[in-house]
Amino acid sequence: MARSKAGRRDRSSSGPLPPGVERRRRLREERRRERLIQTWRTLLFGGVSTGLIWVLLTSGWSLRSQQQLRVRGSDRLGSDAVVKAAGLRFPRPLITLEPGRLERRLLAELPVESVSVQRRLVPPSLEVRLKDRRPIAAASRMGSRGMEQGMVDVAGHWMPLTVARQGEAPSSAVVVEGWIPSRRRMVARVLEQRDQLGSPLQVIQIAPDGDLSLRTETLGLVRLGSNERLLNQQLVTIALLSSSLPANLRGQASSGIDLSDPSKPELQLRPNSKPAMVNP
Known part of the structure; x- marks a missing residue:
C-alpha cells in the first residue's frame, strides 16, 4: 500500500507542470537571458567607447x-x-x-x-x-646694472627694448624718467590725459621717493607729489594754468610750480625768491 502511494507521487512529480507554473518558469528564464545579453552589450559598448576615446586622445585629438x-x-x-x-x-x-x-x-x-x-x-x-602692447613713451629706470632704457605702454607697464618690434618707436614724444612699479597707474593716467593739459607734455619725472613731476612746454616743471587721489584735480589745474598763466611767468621764466596741493598752486620763481601763489 505504501509502495503504491510512493509510485503515484513519483509519477505525478515527473509529469507535466500546470500551465501557470510553466509560464512563470519560462518568463524567469527569458528575463535571465535578457539581463545577460544587456550586460554583454554594456561591456562591449563600454570597451569600444574606451578604445575610441583612447585612440582620439593619443592619435586624433x-x-x-x-x-x-x-x-x-x-x-x-x-x-x-x-x-x-x-x-x-x-x-x-x-x-x-x-x-x-x-x-x-x-x-x-x-x-x-x-x-x-x-x-x-x-x-x-x-x-x-x-x-x-604698443609703446607709447620712451622710458628709463634704475635696474640692478644701473640705468636701463625701455618704453612704457598705454597702461604704464614697463617694456624692455627687446620686446618691441624692431624699428618700432613710441607713439608719443613723451619721456618717462625714473619709472617704478608703484607709480605705474599714475603714469598711465597722465599719458591718457596728455592731450587735455593745454600744453604739450614733454617729460614725466619720478623721484626715488615716488614723487611725480611733469614738464610741459608752457609751464615748465610742475611738481605733483605722490598722492594718487589728487592726480585728476592736479591735471585739471595744469590745463587751467596753461591757459591763464601770464606769458612772462611761463616756461623758463620760472623754476617750477608746486601743485602738491592743487587748491593752492605755488609758483617758484627763483631759488632765492619766495613762492608766489597762483590763481588758476
Whole structure:
C-alpha cells in the first residue's frame, strides 16, 4: 500500500507542470537571458567607447607639431614665441591643455595686453589670440646694472627694448624718467590725459621717493607729489594754468610750480625768491 502511494507521487512529480507554473518558469528564464545579453552589450559598448576615446586622445585629438598652433592678432609674436613662453612639448593631448592656465602664463611671459586660448577638436589645433602692447613713451629706470632704457605702454607697464618690434618707436614724444612699479597707474593716467593739459607734455619725472613731476612746454616743471587721489584735480589745474598763466611767468621764466596741493598752486620763481601763489 505504501509502495503504491510512493509510485503515484513519483509519477505525478515527473509529469507535466500546470500551465501557470510553466509560464512563470519560462518568463524567469527569458528575463535571465535578457539581463545577460544587456550586460554583454554594456561591456562591449563600454570597451569600444574606451578604445575610441583612447585612440582620439593619443592619435586624433592631440597636438603633434607646432604647425597645429595658430597664433592670431599679433604682428610681432608668432608660434615660436608662444611655444617658448608656454613651455609646450609635442606631441601633447589637447585634453591635457587648460586654456585658463595657459592664458595666465602667456599673459605673464609675453608683452601683450590680453590672451585668449581655445582648443579646436576638428581639426585638432590650438588657437591663441593675442593683443600686442604698443609703446607709447620712451622710458628709463634704475635696474640692478644701473640705468636701463625701455618704453612704457598705454597702461604704464614697463617694456624692455627687446620686446618691441624692431624699428618700432613710441607713439608719443613723451619721456618717462625714473619709472617704478608703484607709480605705474599714475603714469598711465597722465599719458591718457596728455592731450587735455593745454600744453604739450614733454617729460614725466619720478623721484626715488615716488614723487611725480611733469614738464610741459608752457609751464615748465610742475611738481605733483605722490598722492594718487589728487592726480585728476592736479591735471585739471595744469590745463587751467596753461591757459591763464601770464606769458612772462611761463616756461623758463620760472623754476617750477608746486601743485602738491592743487587748491593752492605755488609758483617758484627763483631759488632765492619766495613762492608766489597762483590763481588758476
